[in-house]
Amino acid sequence: MSDPLFAELAAEFEARHGRPPLGFWSAPGRVNLIGEHTDYNRGFVLPFAIDRRAVVALGPAAPDAQGVARVSSTFSDEIVEIALADLAxxxxxxxxxxxxxxxxxxxERAAAASETEVPAATSTLPGFALHIHSAVPIGAGLSSSAAIECATAVALNEFWQLGLTPTELARIGQIAENQAVGAPTGIMDQSASMLGRTDAAVFLDCRSMSTESVPLGLAAEDLEILVIDTRVSHDHAxxxxxxxxxxxxFAAATMGVGSLRDLTPADLPRMQERLDDETFRRARHVITENDRVEETVRRLESDGPRSIGDLLDASHVSMRDDFEISVPELDLAVATAQANGAIGARMTGGGFGGSALALVPRAQRPALEARILERFRELSFRQPDLFVVHPSAGATMKGHVDD
Structure with missing residues (x-):
């Protein structure tokens, strides 16, 4: 256990829970390259995992706390304890x-599997203690929540010997976010966190749940992805x-289809006749965004990352004007990037704050960063946090305490 972070977390775990942890598991946040608000419409998304991660230390419950879940974190003094039987x-x-x-x-999944005699599932699960650390900025649109959910999922999947696949664990994370947290998000964030690969994006069909790893080729083209965290916080719940x-x-139901995935740009004239203006524009964003995702994948595979700038730009316009989820700080970040050397730029994440991304030649990034900071000062906006993200591997076990 040579990593100083793990040593620190092990010490914190023991201080909070009275015993050493068994080991450490981690999962990344994500940046969505393109495909916003398409996931819960059963459409296409193209996120990638980033090199900012949540790490959990996990161990069994104390002898006097069998059947109890006990969780703590580095971002709160609170320790929360609840009987597994009371989880709801x-x-x-x-x-x-x-x-x-x-x-x-x-x-819930283990109980259902046990009823169908799946060997890995058990009807009685042991209690546990969990300590969480996260380097994924909260409220920045980089899915700090999915990082915590997926790190917890891989840890408990191993501890409880459930044998679930990464795709199944992504679904577990989505269920937790939808039903326990109350945020009606799709499965994109958890899929990216579970399935990410180095220098690649995850092309996810949210209807069939099929995935494809799409090489990004950023290093070969001397490109970087700059994240501009506006520090305007949002809350998806x-x-x-x-x-x-x-x-x-509502738009899908009015058009008589199961989801907006079943409609194409050719349907837009008919939709405009049947929907009010706001609903039509919301639907238009999703339908055209699906097309942009597919075109981005085609261009990445045939022409490389320098060919996708106009698609990133168009995605931001659609989110700003049709879906109306941008804010002035995001619009400023995108416009400044576009005017100062970025190949393309867009807001990323669910909107109402959070971050923008810019695809930028490495040599031009320092000047772009300086200009963004200058423009934010000029408009008296809060200073943004600027950092480069690298497409990285998904959730994994990081090692046992005695390694």
Missing amino acids: PAALDGWSAYPLGVAWALA TGGYAARRASCE
């Missing part, structure tokens, strides 16, 4: 709803996100 969405709130929601969803999802579902 209504019993969870705050930051602990993310890891405990995963525990609840996994326990509140109204804006849910309202957009409801609009999409």
Whole structure:
């Protein structure tokens, strides 16, 4: 256990829970290259895992706390304790709803599997203690929640010997976020966190759940992805996100289809006749965004990353004007990047704050960063946090304490 972070987490775990952990598991945040609000519409997304991760230390419950889940974190002094038998969405709130929601969803899955005599599932699961650290910025649109959920999922999957696949664990994370946290998100974030690969994006069909690893080739082209975290915080469990999802579902129902995935740009004239203007624009974003995702994959495979800039730019315009989820800080970040050497730029994540990304030649990044900081100062916006992200591997075990 040579990594100083693991040594520090092991010490914190023992201080909080009275015994050393068994080991460490981690999962990354994600940046969505393109494909926003398409996942819960059963469409296409193209995220990649990033080199900022959540790490969990896990061990068995103390002898006097069998059947109990106990969770702590580096970002809260609170220790939350609950009997496994009492795990339920209504019993969870705050930051602990993310890891405990995963525990609840996994326990539900184990119980259902046990009824069908799946050998890996058990009807009685041992209690555990969990300590969480995350380097994924909260509220930045980089899916800090999915990182925590997926790190917890891989840890408990091993500890409870459930034998679930990465794709199944991604679904567990989504269930936790939807039902325990109350955020009506799709499965993109958890899929990227579980399935990411170095220098590649995950092309996910959210209807069939098929995935394909798409090489990005950034290093070969001397390109970087700069994240501009506006530090305008957002919360997907509140109204804006849910309202957009409801609009999409209403549009699909009005058009007589199961989801907006079943419609194409050719259907837009007919849709405009049948939907009110706001609902039509919400649906238009999703339908055209699906097309942009597929075209991005085609161009990456045939022409490389320098060919996708106009698609990133068009995606931002669609989110700003049709889906109306941008904010002035995001628009400024994108426009400044586009005017100062970026190949393309767009907001990324669910919107209402968070981050933008810019695909930029490495040599031009320092000047671009300086200009972004200057423009934010000029408009008296809060100073953004700027950093480069590298497409990285997905969730994994990081080692036992005695390694």
